[in-house]
Amino acid sequence: ATAVATGAATGATGAVSAPAGSAPVALVPLPSQVSAVSGPGYVLTAGTVVRGEGGSAARAVAADLAALLRPVTGLARPVEGTGSASGLVLRLDAGAGTGAEGYRLDSGPGGVMITAATGAGLFHGVQTLRQLVPAKGAGTVPAVRISDQPRYGWRSGSLDVARHFFPVADVEAYVDLLAQYKFNVLHLHLTDDQGWRIAVPGLPALTGIGASTQTGGGAGGYYTAADYRAIVAYAAARYITVVPEVDLPGHTNAALTAYPDLACAGDAPAKPYTGVDVGFSRICTGKESTYTFVDRVVGALAALTPGPYLGIGGDEADTLSAADYDTFMARAAGIVRAHGKQPLAWDEASGAGKDAPGLLGVWHPLSQEPPGLAQQLVAAAQRGAKLVMEPADRAYLDQKYDQRTPIGSSWAGYLSVERSYDWNPDSYLTGLPAGSVAGVEAPIWTETIGTVQNLEYMLLPRLPALAEVAWTPQARRSWGDFRQRLAAQLPRWQQQGLSYLEADGVPWG
Ligand code: TNX
Structure with a gap:
């Protein structure tokens, strides 16, 4: 693990020793x-x-x-x-x-x-x-x-309810965790190859067929408009804004099985997908009817969503040409704007020119950057785009802690608690204009995670680490101090009946 120099390794201590007779102050995230x-x-x-x-x-x-x-x-x-x-x-x-x-x-x-x-x-x-x-x-x-007060105004958790479906109560449990560590955005990844999880008026097969299964072949599921509103209200009561995401134009196998006309001629998939591999599916970006579909879906989600943002995905559309991809992302971003929302997309969409989504989730780890992506992101930021930093080698909480972790994946490497903590979102990419980082996201993808207990096990203790990355000034953060305060959280998780890992490197006591 490469430690990020903070320039303030000494004097960054937050664990204030309390006067005799009272408990020590061990807060996460550390206040300013x-x-x-x-x-x-x-x-x-x-x-x-x-x-x-x-x-x-x-x-x-x-x-x-x-x-x-x-x-x-x-x-x-x-x-x-x-x-x-x-x-x-x-x-x-x-x-x-x-x-x-x-x-x-x-x-x-x-x-x-x-x-x-x-x-x-x-x-x-x-x-x-x-x-x-x-x-x-x-x-x-x-x-x-x-x-x-927080370092960044955007502090999100992103939950993939497409690979495995999580009922409303599970999402609320996740929101409780976000809230207690001062996150303020819930990014819901509502659609993917393995499932379409939100009802859209007039497009019943999206859920009728598209929600019928999930990774591994289980029963799947979806949110009705009432379910979705319940999540929005639960989050709002905790000062958390819901940002819905429909993943387009790739990651669309579920939509394509529901409505084969979304595919170009001869391109429709035969059946629902319950596997793990990514990058194979695409809707037909050259057909006008595709944009009618995008407009209906975006319109329905915009109408249900009080918050100002709406995600359109844009990751791993590996079978589309760059030109077709860029044209689609620019046009889909315009549809989002026409419905009064600001478009959010994954970092690949930074190439879509002046109409590109203005909020970009930076997920590629530096070690696996597609050629030119970093320069493209810097250029987008110079045009005013804001970046949500969530590089997989620091922020992907579906990555295994180490080789012993029974669930999760490791395509971005193992993610120890220290690695998730010890980095600086402002300098992960070089050459960004000051102020272009809007904040930090902690995504959890659920190809291997099907229960709320397993979710919690991957989140705790790394979600609190990313909470502090997002909240606390860089100069006040140090791993040596954080690990002590993190250990003090353990009885609180126990008291709340949460699952967690006593991960290496933390003095759990
Ligand atoms: C990459 S991150 C993906 C997801 C996977 C994740 C697994 C991103 C924008 N795309 O489809 O679930 O890796 O770690």
């Missing part, structure tokens, strides 16, 4: 500023109240906090209004100066005060507070002063 305050912390008692002030968003976040703490402490209960009882106070204040997602947290013997200019900021502050409450039972929130 943390200081221990001398003196006692706040003792949670049967009288502890949780209060939201300054608007309904504050009261909603307060109610969530109370519900989260109740099983842990058995104590806190929500009380609305502005009474003077001590406790946990969430204060929404438009003038707080904490930015779009930041917050301040002050704790002492009288209680804990979280202040933020937005509901998102309060929500992230609450996730920090959850980690300040002792993992097991009631206790003391240490006296501390935190001022925090």
Whole structure:
């Protein structure tokens, strides 16, 4: 593993040793500023109240906090209004100066005060507070002063529900994990060769045939509009924006079996695909009817999606000519824009010229870059495209930890926790204009992952590592410090009944 020099190997320590009698502060992701305050912390008692002030968003976040703490402490209960009882106070204040997602947290013997200019900021502050409450039972929130805001505005988890289908409840469990590590985007990979997972009005065979199976030959499944709305609402309540993705023009075997006319003459696949190999399927980019199809699908998803982004895929269309591919991606991006959304696509789409999608997911590892791709991405960024960094050799959580990992793949190499942590998204590609990295994504592809337990096993502990890559300033990050704080998360995962790996390199204790 090549360690990325941070220039701040010393002094980047975030684990603040707490005053005697209170728990150590071991937060993930590390806030931008943390200081221990001398003196006692706040003792949670049967009288502890949780209060939201300054608007309904504050009261909603307060109610969530109370519900989260109740099983842990058995104590806190929500009380609305502005009474003077001590406790946990969430204060929404438009003038707080904490930015779009930041917050301040002050704790002492009288209680804990979280202040933020937005509901998102309060929500992230609450996730920090959850980690300040002792993992097991009631206790003391240490006296501390935190001022925090994210490095990147885009922090996504990407879940492949096409290779294996995950019902709404599983997606919600994944969203819970994203939320507690301060991710703010759920990228849903809804379609691929092995399955089409979202109902589209007027195109019943997409799900009738296209959702009938999955990798390995299981039953498959799909989301109705109501299911999808439930996911959007669940995510929104956690300040997470859903970005739906339909993968085009490759990765389309499921759509092609449903509607063979999407293929060029003689090109339609014979049957559903339940294998793992990629790169063979394509819709017919030269037929006008293909764009009618794209318009209907994009229109339906745009209508269901309150967030501003919509993904159109664009990866591994290996059997199309570059010219046909570029023409298709530019036109599909235009269709997304016509439906009022901003198109997101994989890095190959950076070659589609001035109409290329403005948000590009950088997934190719440097060691496996197609010729010219890096220069093409730099050129796109110079034209104003923003990049979501998710190179497979750092961010692909479907890659095995090491040779002993029973599930996952390893085409990008093994991905230890340290490798997933110790890199800098701004300098992964050289020559990018400043500010072109929008953020970081942690994708999990599910060819080998069919249960929520196996998902969690691949996510924990690497999802928190990528959370810190996305949230914490580079100069404050160091592996030696992170690994200690990561180890302290273990009892929280146990308490939540999550699956995880006690991966190498972390002092689990
Ligand atoms: C590459 S990443 C793919 C996916 C696979 C993944 C497996 C990307 C844009 N395409 O189709 O699921 O590798 O790691």
